[in-house]
Amino acid sequence: MEQFLQATINGLLQGGLYALVGVGFSLVWGVIHVVNIAHGAFVILGAYVAWKLDGAFGIDPLLGLVVAAVLLFVIGYAVQRGVINLVINAPIWMTLLLTFGLELLLVNGLILIFTGDYRSIATSYASGGLSFGDVRIPYGRLLAFGLAVLLTGLLAMFMSRSKTGQAINATGMDRVTARLMGINARHIYALTFAISAALAGAAGTMVGIVGTFNPVDAGVFTLRSFVIAVLGGLGNMWGALAGGIVLGLVEAWSGQYLSGTLIHAIGFGVLILVLIVRPTGLLGRPYSEARAET
Amino acid sequence: MLEIKSLEAGYGRIGVLWDIDLTVGEQEIVALVGSNGAGKTTLLRAVSGVIAPTKGSIVFEGRDLSGLVPEQVVRRGIAHVPEGRRLFAGLTVRENLKLGAFHLKDSASADFDRVVELFPRLGERLDQIAGSLSGGEQQMCAIGRGLMSRPKLIMIDELSLGLAPNLVDQLLERLETIRSEGMSVLLVEQDVDAALTLAERAYVLETGQIALEGSGDELLFDKRVREAYLGVA
Numbered sequence: 456m457e458q459f460l461q462a463t464i465n466g467l468l469q470g471g472l473y474a475l476v477g478v479g480f481s482l483v484w485g486v487i488h489v490v491n492i493a494h495g496a497f498v499i500l501g502a503y504v505a506w507k508l509d510g511a512f513g514i515d516p517l518l519g520l521v522v523a524a525v526l527l528f529v530i531g532y533a534v535q536r537g538v539i540n541l542v543i544n545a546p547i548w549m550t551l552l553l554t555f556g557l558e559l560l561l562v563n564g565l566i567l568i569f570t571g572d573y574r575s576i577a578t579s580y581a582s583g584g585l586s587f588g589d590v591r592i593p594y595g596r597l598l599a600f601g602l603a604v605l606l607t608g609l610l611a612m613f614m615s616r617s618k619t620g621q622a623i624n625a626t627g628m629d630r631v632t633a634r635l636m637g638i639n640a641r642h643i644y645a646l647t648f649a650i651s652a653a654l655a656g657a658a659g660t661m662v663g664i665v666g667t668f669n670p671v672d673a674g675v676f677t678l679r680s681f682v683i684a685v686l687g688g689l690g691n692m693w694g695a696l697a698g699g700i701v702l703g704l705v706e707a708w709s710g711q712y713l714s715g716t717l718i719h720a721i722g723f724g725v726l727i728l729v730l731i732v733r734p735t736g737l738l739g740r741p742y743s744e745a746r747a748e749t
Numbered sequence: 750m751l752e753i754k755s756l757e758a759g760y761g762r763i764g765v766l767w768d769i770d771l772t773v774g775e776q777e778i779v780a781l782v783g784s785n786g787a788g789k790t791t792l793l794r795a796v797s798g799v800i801a802p803t804k805g806s807i808v809f810e811g812r813d814l815s816g817l818v819p820e821q822v823v824r825r826g827i828a829h830v831p832e833g834r835r836l837f838a839g840l841t842v843r844e845n846l847k848l849g850a851f852h853l854k855d856s857a858s859a860d861f862d863r864v865v866e867l868f869p870r871l872g873e874r875l876d877q878i879a880g881s882l883s884g885g886e887q888q889m890c891a892i893g894r895g896l897m898s899r900p901k902l903i904m905i906d907e908l909s910l911g912l913a914p915n916l917v918d919q920l921l922e923r924l925e926t927i928r929s930e931g932m933s934v935l936l937v938e939q940d941v942d943a944a945l946t947l948a949e950r951a952y953v954l955e956t957g958q959i960a961l962e963g964s965g966d967e968l969l970f971d972k973r974v975r976e977a978y979l980g981v982a
Contacts, residue, residue: 618851625837625848631799632835634819635828637852637898 457589462711463704464592470703471600471696472665475658476676477683478607478695479651482614485690486627487644489539490547492554495676496561497652501527501659502668503569506576516576520660524653531652536645543644558673565670576663599661604696606654611692623647627690678719682726688739697737701725750775750933751796751827751902756805758795765791766957769805773902778924778934780948780965782941782978787954789937790832793904796935797829798822809902824852828900832907832937834891838880842871842890845879849897857897864893867923885916892923902933909940921947941978945969953978 480494491497504526505519514522534557542549584593614620626633626643634640662668662676682702687694702722709721729737756769765788773779781789794800796807798819807814809825817825828849837845846864850857865872868889874882879890888908895903905924909917921943924934938944945951945965953961953974961968968974 618847621840621844621848622851624840628837628839629835631819632831632837633848634799635797635823635831636848636894637820637823638848639820 458711459708461590462707464590465596466704466707467700468592468596468600468703469707470700471603472596472658472661472699473679473683473703474607474696474699475599475603475654475661477680477687477699478610478692479654479658480677480680481684481687481689481691481695481698482610482654483648483651484684485688486623487543487647488547488627489535489543489550489648490554491648491651492551492677493558493561493673494554494651494655494680495673495678496558496565496670497527497531497655498659498662498676499565499668499670499673500530500561501656502576502663503565503574503659504656505660506574506663507569509576516578516660516664519576520657523656523660527656528649528653532645532649534652535648536641539648540641540644558677562670562673569670571669571671573667573669574663575667576660578664593665595665599665602661603658603699606657607692607696610650610654614692619643619646675719679722682722686726686729686736688736691736691738694736694738701737750777750810751935752806752808753792753796754806754808756792756795756802756807758791758800758802758805760791760800764803764957766795766802769957769959771952771959773933773935776928776931776933777950778928778936778948780944780951781935781937781954782939782944782951782968783954783960784978785939786956788957789954790906791957792954793829793831793906793935793937796822796904797827799829820852823898823900826899826901828895828898828903830891830895830903830905830908833910834887836879836882836887836890836894838878840879841876842879842882843875845890845894846871846897849894850899853899857899860897860899864896867896867926868893884911885913885920888912888920892920896927900932902935903927904935904937906937907939908936909938909943914943917943941974942969945974 476498480491483489483491501523504523505516508514508519508522509516539550539553542553578595580594584591614624622638622643626638626640630640679702683695683698686701687698705721705725706718709718751773753769753771757764757767759765769792783789795802798817798821809827814822837848846861850860870886871889871893874886882890892905908920917940924947928934936944936948945968948965951965951968952959953968961971
């Protein structure tokens with residue numbers, strides 16, 4: 456029982472972090488219809504930024520997280536505005552190919568600079584924790600969870616309450632009509648991609664604080680983002696949170712009771728199951744209804 | 750106010766409009782009628798910057814609109830209510846209306862109140878998802894959203910599309926109100942009878958060219974118009 460409880464808590468906390476990993480991916484896919492294969496690479500890049508700032512300049516990882524997020528925001532904006540916008544009207548395969556190329560570029564660039572060794576960001580607080588009997592809650596994971604939920608909530612509020620968030624929604628639903636309203640769609644696309652990348656950078660830093668990472672992990676994080684986004688419902692921020700937590704729990708439980716090699720198979724199994732039972736995702740609205748075709 | 754001169758436009762290499770001359774004056778309601786595929790929508794799209802004309806000029810209030818993208822044209826004071834309403838279906842009526850005022854720096858609350866006054870039905874449905882509105886309400890919302898941008902000229906594409914005749918009459922009446930508030934209206938219609946009855950002046954577009962122009966009444970009693978569009982000899 457305690458084993459189960461520990462696995463559940465681990466899964467829950469890890470799931471919060473997964474939500475932060477996947478929410479930006481879901482935003483970009485659901486709203487601007489770009490499946491960003493490089494999303495996982497953005498996560499890992501964020502981890503390396505905070506790791507390097509800590510190692511080379513002794514900058515606290517939480518400050519490093521902010522720097523990573525800002526840097527990724529700028530990179531994300533430039534990538535969308537300068538590159539992806541060029542193929543935004545092309546078939547989805549073009550954007551897939553483009554972001555896949557970007558992923559290769561980033562991952563191999565990181566291997567070249569930092570080697571493929573596993574790294575981790577050491578903090579004084581991540582190792583401590585709360586104990587309830589035999590069940591332990593590490594501070595680092597608690598912090599990651601709290602931050603993930605906070606940022607996801609802020610993003611959800613931004614999307615539904617702010618004028619810019621509404622413009623992002625409108626552009627995703629019908630780009631031409633959004634432009635007739637005076638919305639600069641190119642800028643909105645770039646901004647959306649930038650927000651997504653910034654969140655990935657923040658998530659990456661937390662990944663580095665609570666565990667280890669190396670450049671090749673990028674692919675796994677993209678796959679997880681895929682599961683989280685579809686599980687929760689594309690473009691739905693609270694859905695991504697739910698999707699992240701479900702994936703975290705499933706991974707933790709299967710890691711506890713089954714062979715570790717099965718973890719991803721189980722994760723995708725859940726995805727397939729959800730798609731069969733509820734194709735719009737856990738919290739998704741029927742997607743086709745929310746979008747006008749051009 | 751709006752002056753279109755020898756305009757040619759199309760999609761890619763396919764020309765749709767040829768040598769179009771059209772004007773809309775201050776506080777004037779102008780109708781543009783014609784059959785499917787005549788190029789009416791293309792003409793509006795060229796004015797609002799959705800497509801770039803290949804020849805000719807579009808001048809609004811003395812300033813050339815060529816080279817402007819839609820988000821700039823709306824700032825010049827032209828609202829384009831697109832064919833099929835094109836509401837943001839997943840958002841509420843209120844959100845749709847507010848997006849109409851996106852480019853305005855102020856809160857546009859006076860404009861909002863005015864739209865609700867013009868279309869009281871919308872006032873009852875402000876928090877309803879736009880996709881769940883009836884056709885008539887959707888058209889009210891689309892026109893309201895256009896008015897939210899504080900335009901001097903509003904262009905409405907196929908106001909009557911899929912609506913019951915009495916509802917069309919109601920909406921057309923509102924256009925009179927809009928005009929009396931100081932705006933000009935360029936109305937694209939397939940309901941030729943209703944459009945010509947309302948409009949001061951009208952143009953008949955046929956296969957991308959202006960075939961006829963005149964006052965609404967003139968065209969309404971024109972033999973060719975009656976035969977081709979009204980089904981009476």
